[in-house]
Structure formats: C-alpha cells, structure tokens
Amino acid sequence: MKFIIGILLIGVVITLDLPVPGDVEQISKAWDAVKNNEVEILYFIFKSYPDIQARFPKFAGKDLDSIKGSADFAIHATRIVSFITQLYSFGKYGASHYAAGFTIVNEFASNHKNRGIPKDQLSEFCTALTKYVSTHAPWDDNIAAAWSRGMKSFLEVSFANYDGHPINSV
Numbered sequence: 001m002k003f004i005i006g007i008l009l010i011g012v013v014i015t016l017d018l019p020v021p022g023d024v025e026q027i028s029k030a031w032d033a034v035k036n037n038e039v040e041i042l043y044f045i046f047k048s049y050p051d052i053q054a055r056f057p058k059f060a061g062k063d064l065d066s067i068k069g070s071a072d073f074a075i076h077a078t079r080i081v082s083f084i085t086q087l088y089s090f091g092k093y094g095a096s097h098y099a100a101g102f103t104i105v106n107e108f109a110s111n112h113k114n115r116g117i118p119k120d121q122l123s124e125f126c127t128a129l130t131k132y133v134s135t136h137a138p139w140d141d142n143i144a145a146a147w148s149r150g151m152k153s154f155l156e157v158s159f160a161n162y163d164g165h166p167i168n169s170v
C-alpha cells in the first residue's frame with residue numbers, strides 16, 4: 001500500500017509543469033503592466049464569477065458597483081494582488097527561493113480549504129485573472145505559455161495540498 005501511495009506521489013511531482021528559465025521575464029512583461037490595478041482586477045473577477053463574490057462575508061449579496069470604491073474592497077484586492085506579486089518575485093530569484101514559493105502557496109491552500117472554498121472556484125479565479133491580464137497587458141504566444149505554466153503549477157500545488165499530500169519542493 002505504501003509503495004502504491006509512493007508511486008502516486010512521485011506521479012504528482014513528475015507531472016508538475018513548473019515554469020522554465022525565461023518564463024519569469026515573459027510573465028513580467030504582462031504582470032508589471034497590471035499589478036497596480038488591484039481594484040480593477042478584483043472587480044473583473046467578481047463580475048465574471050458572482051459565485052466567488054458570494055463567498056466573501058463582507059461582499060456577499062451586495063451590489064458590485066457600490067462596493068467597488070470601498071476601503072474593504074481595496075484592502076482585499078490589494079491582499080490578493082500582492083500575494084501574486086510576492087509569488088512571482090520569489091520566481092525571479094530562481095531555485096534558491098522555490099521553497100518560499102511552495103510555503104506561501106501551501107499556506108494559501110490550507111487557508112482557503114479551511115474556508116470551504118472548492119477547487120472549482122480556485123480554477124474560476126485563475127480563469128478570470130488570466131482573461132483580465134491577457135486583455136489589459138502585452139500578450140503573445142510566449143507570454144501566454146509562460147503564464148499558463150505559472151497558473152498550472154499554482155493550481156497543482158494548491159490541489160495537492162487540498163488532497164492532503166502537499167508538495168514542498170520540485
């Protein structure tokens with residue numbers, strides 16, 4: 001049994017489609033252009049997926065356009081967008097900072113799992129974020145491929161944590 005579980009875990013690690021050298025530079029072309037649009041990004045995500053907005057006690061059931069200008073909205077938008085910038089900054093340092101990236105993604109996943117946020121909603125969030133970035137920043141095939149590897153890795157590490165076998169290294 002342990003052997004089978006071991007094989008399954010190795011499978012998870014091997015399928016991890018980690019960003020490759022050069023991806024950080026590609027992603028920065030897009031991310032640097034939108035990383036200060038915190039409120040617009042969260043607005044776009046809630047507009048695309050009202051079911052995500054409904055999970056926030058402070059925002060559930062409220063008119064999106066009326067909360068957009070509030071301090072609470074700005075605080076949460078900045079938390080989320082800064083988290084992504086932090087993750088991406090670790091990537092810029094390369095292998096020496098991979099552990100830091102795994103640590104914050106695992107913390108993120110535990111927090112969100114404990115809040116009862118299903119995997120599908122994490123995927124929705126990433127879909128909306130990708131749509132926003134791809135339509136508001138420089139975007140081409142190379143940037144799209146690098147961005148996609150980043151998002152896939154983020155979700156794979158998060159889902160492994162959800163499933164109870166967190167990934168902590170490459």
Ligand code: HEM
Nearest residue numbers: 051052055056057058079080083111115117121122125126
């Ligand atoms: C997948 C990308 C996401 C990122 C990067 C992200 C990031 C964050 C961060 C950094 C925080 C603050 C730290 C914490 O309390 O954990 C947070 C809080 C929270 N997130 Fe997310 N989140 C994501 C997706 C979602 C989704 C899809 C939902 C709901 C469907 C959600 C619901 C919440 C809630 C309810 C809070 C607490 C808000 C509060 O303090 O009032 N998150 N998120």
